[in-house]
Amino acid sequence: MQKPSIPEGTRDFGPEQVRKRGYIFDTVRDVFAKFGFQPLETPAMENLSTLTGKYGDEGDKLLFKILNNGDYLKDANQEALASRDSVRLTSSIAKRGLRYDLTVPFARYVVMNRGTLCFPFKRYQIQPVWRADRPQRGRYREFYQCDADVIGSDSLLYEAELTQIYDEAFAALRLPVTIKINNRKVLFGIAEAAGIADRFMDMTVAIDKLDKVGIEGVRKELTERGIDMAAIATIETILAAESREALRPIFANSPTGLLGLDELDRVFRFLSKVELTNEVVFDITLARGLSYYTGCIFEVAAKNVKMGSIGGGGRYADLTGVFGVPGLSGVGVSFGADRIYDVLEELHLFPESLLESVKILLISFDEPTFDYAFECATQLRKAGISTEIYPDPGKLKKQFEYAAKRRIPFVALAGESEMAAGNLTVKNQTTGEQQVLTPVEIAQMLQ
RNA sequence: GAGGUUGUAGCUCAGUCGGUUAGAGCGUCGGUUUGUGGUACCGAAGGUCGGGGGUUCGAGACCCCUCAUCCUCCCCA
Numbered sequence: 449m450q451k452p453s454i455p456e457g458t459r460d461f462g463p464e465q466v467r468k469r470g471y472i473f474d475t476v477r478d479v480f481a482k483f484g485f486q487p488l489e490t491p492a493m494e495n496l497s498t499l500t501g502k503y504g505d506e507g508d509k510l511l512f513k514i515l516n517n518g519d520y521l522k523d524a525n526q527e528a529l530a531s532r533d534s535v536r537l538t539s540s541i542a543k544r545g546l547r548y549d550l551t552v553p554f555a556r557y558v559v560m561n562r563g564t565l566c567f568p569f570k571r572y573q574i575q576p577v578w579r580a581d582r583p584q585r586g587r588y589r590e591f592y593q594c595d596a597d598v599i600g601s602d603s604l605l606y607e608a609e610l611t612q613i614y615d616e617a618f619a620a621l622r623l624p625v626t627i628k629i630n631n632r633k634v635l636f637g638i639a640e641a642a643g644i645a646d647r648f649m650d651m652t653v654a655i656d657k658l659d660k661v662g663i664e665g666v667r668k669e670l671t672e673r674g675i676d677m678a679a680i681a682t683i684e685t686i687l688a689a690e691s692r693e694a695l696r697p698i699f700a701n702s703p704t705g706l707l708g709l710d711e712l713d714r715v716f717r718f719l720s721k722v723e724l725t726n727e728v729v730f731d732i733t734l735a736r737g738l739s740y741y742t743g744c745i746f747e748v749a750a751k752n753v754k755m756g757s758i759g760g761g762g763r764y765a766d767l768t769g770v771f772g773v774p775g776l777s778g779v780g781v782s783f784g785a786d787r788i789y790d791v792l793e794e795l796h797l798f799p800e801s802l803l804e805s806v807k808i809l810l811i812s813f814d815e816p817t818f819d820y821a822f823e824c825a826t827q828l829r830k831a832g833i834s835t836e837i838y839p840d841p842g843k844l845k846k847q848f849e850y851a852a853k854r855r856i857p858f859v860a861l862a863g864e865s866e867m868a869a870g871n872l873t874v875k876n877q878t879t880g881e882q883q884v885l886t887p888v889e890i891a892q893m894l895q
Numbered sequence: 896g897a898g899g900u901u902g903u904a905g906c907u908c909a910g911u912c913g914g915u916u917a918g919a920g921c922g923u924c925g926g927u928u929u930g931u932g933g934u935a936c937c938g939a940a941g942g943u944c945g946g947g948g949g950u951u952c953g954a955g956a957c958c959c960c961u962c963a964u965c966c967u968c969c970c971c972a
Contacts, residue, residue, distance in 0.1 A: 453963075506970060509896080549972090577972090582896085584966055591972065757972070784972035813930070848932030863930060875931075882931090 457581070457589030467802045469592075469789060472621065473574050476594045476783050479617045480572035483609055485596045488571040490553040492578075496538075496545040502552045502770065510579045513542035546578040550595040551767070551780065558599055559771040567600030567776075574785075586756055586787050597780030599767070604711055607744045607763065608718030610781045611728060614748055614759060617783065619725035622797050624751040625758070626727045630734035631712050631744050632762070634695070637705015638732075641698050642682040644675055651675065651683065656735035658687070687733060695732075711743060740764045746781055750791045758787045807834045807894050808858040809851045810872070812841040821862035824872060824887045831891035851877060860890065 454460065461469060477487075493514055500508050516523070525540035527533075547553050550573045558565065574594045583589055596613060598606045611627060618625045635655070639648045654669035661669070663684065670680050689695050692709050699705035712730060719728060736745045743763030750758055761781030768776045792798050810825050812818040818841040828835040836856070838847040851859045860872040866884070874890055875882045885893065 456964080504970095506896095510970085579971080581971070582966095582969095583964095587971075593972070760972070782972070787972060811931085842929095844931050846932095850932085852932045859932080861930070873930090877932075880931095 455589065457583035457587075459588065459590075463805065464803065465789075467805075468792070468798050469785065471798065471802055472783075472785050472788055472792070473592075473594065475620045476617050476785075477572065477574060479613050479620065480594075480596045482616075483570075483596075483613055485570040485572040485598075488554065488557065488573045489575060490547065490550075490557055490573070492546060492576070493544045494547055494553055494556070496543055498556050499545050499548055499552060500539075503548060507548065510581055511548055512546040512578045512580050513538060514544040514546065516541055516543060547575075548579060549577050550575060550593050550782070551597065554595070554597055554599075555767045555778075556771060558776065559768050559773045562773060565600075568598050568603075568606075569600055570596070570598040572596040586790060588786060592785040594783035594785055595761075595780055597778055599778035600776050602743075602763075602765075602777040604714045604744075605718065606779050607711075607715045610746065610761065610779065611715070611719060612722060612724075614746070614781060615724045615726050615728065618748070621788070621792065623788070623792060623795070624726065626729060626749050626751060628729055628731040628734045628747045628749065629712065629715065629744060630731055631708035632741050633704045633708025633711065633743065634732065635708075635735060637695070637699045637702040637708055638683060638686050640702040640705060641686060642675075642679040644679045647673070647675060652735040655683070655687070655733055658733040663687075689732065692730060708743075715744060736760060736762060740767060742766075744779070750788075753791050753794055755787055755791055758784045758791060760784075803855055804857060805834070805854065806836045806856050808836070808860055808874075808890070809847070809854070809856045810835065810837040810860050810862055811844065811847045811851075812838070812862045813864070814841050817841060817862045817864060817867055820867040821860075824860070824862060827887040828891055831888070831895070833891050833894050858890075858894065 496511070496513060499511055503510070520541045521529070523540060525537055528536035528540065554571065554573065558569065572595065574592065576590050576592050578590050581587060581589060596610065598610075607629075611629065614625070614627050632652075635652050636645070636648055638655075639645045639651050642651075644651060650673040651670065654666050654673060654675075657669060658666050667680055667684070670683070675683075686695065686698060689698070692712060695709060696706065699709065716728075716730070731747075734745060734747055736747065741762035742765040745762035746760060747757045748759035749755075759782060761779070763777065763779040765777050766774055767778050768774070808828065810821040812821040818837075821837050821841075825835045825837050836854075838850060840846075848859065850856075857877050859875045859877060861875070862872055866872050869884075871884050871886045872890065873882055873884050874893075
């Protein structure tokens, strides 16, 4: 006998967890649908060529590859095999891999179906993704993403809509959050103002860590990345800017930076017209790692909880370009369902009703009343009431304990007298109150 | 990929300086006499001490290897 186990970084979801996760997915899905996004599902596995090179060198390492079937060594790159070059060998023994995110498969889908799709195309997708990362708190090797993207329009209307989606979804989950917005063009403006436009990526990676390592840490990071003192001083001044207006003079010689500010102003103008439940702020330190973002970027942080971001997204000017279709601009957001779960759990924000599985348990005493209970259960179920019968008549203690453990709110006793009269004794497990009713009356009461 | 942590009953964990038959709480099962649960009392089952090797008269404890786990960094949701 072997001890069973599941792979590192994966999880089973028990009944209660599935219900709670479903609550998150349903809530998010409803909001997506309300804004006109359409559902899409893509395969768990993609051709490796679709995935590689889209997430940087680090990303390629984190891809799960699927070994070819059959005699895969026969077709292996013999040279790479002989020289033990794993990286080069991979492509010859694995032609498929597990999806790493939902955005790249979406781009692939759009390219393959560009002839039949109606643009702008708004889709949402709720599916698991896999990453061969080292698991740790809030990070798993299999986790779900809930993405909404619109492709084929560069209207800033969508940035505003996606912000509203975040706001509405978290409001529906009753989870207070801060929605942070920035623009990559503004970040580029900083680089230009500091005279280090060529070091844009290094700069953003460093700035992104501000809330985590503080201004000292950012200074250290920038220094380590070889950025000179004068540039660092300029960057620090800009990061301390009070408002977008204050940035305009600083960006006087950066058309890109000014354009970024214009875009943000437009988005906030849209948002000023709607009532928002959550705080939406411009955060110049927000950078986000993914290199393909080109315009507005978003990130959501839960208030009152120590947890990484629970959502993020942004605009990418040309996502389908790598698949041969340039010029399609897209913008999207993602909800980190697993982290949202942990936060809701920590703050006790899941509705009580999710714990309730079955409405009523039927209890009997002997074979004849067991049969009677079976008939009653059928009637209750016909009326749409979720009903269970305890499988062994007799011992009431056991049967009541079962109801308590399963958190079944009502118990109905099918005894000899009840059977004779065609009714049941119903007990409310919370109040202890009992009454004698017919199955039809019970169904009405529980409806 | 780098560094660290922890593996003892179904779960959470004790286990002294290496010393006899391996401990608790919770949970599970049975009972406290026959139509009423969450409480109380009584009792029972349940362990190859992650696995392998070594040191020793003797190893759950010490050493080596290995597997798993969780955490930190990198990166990310």
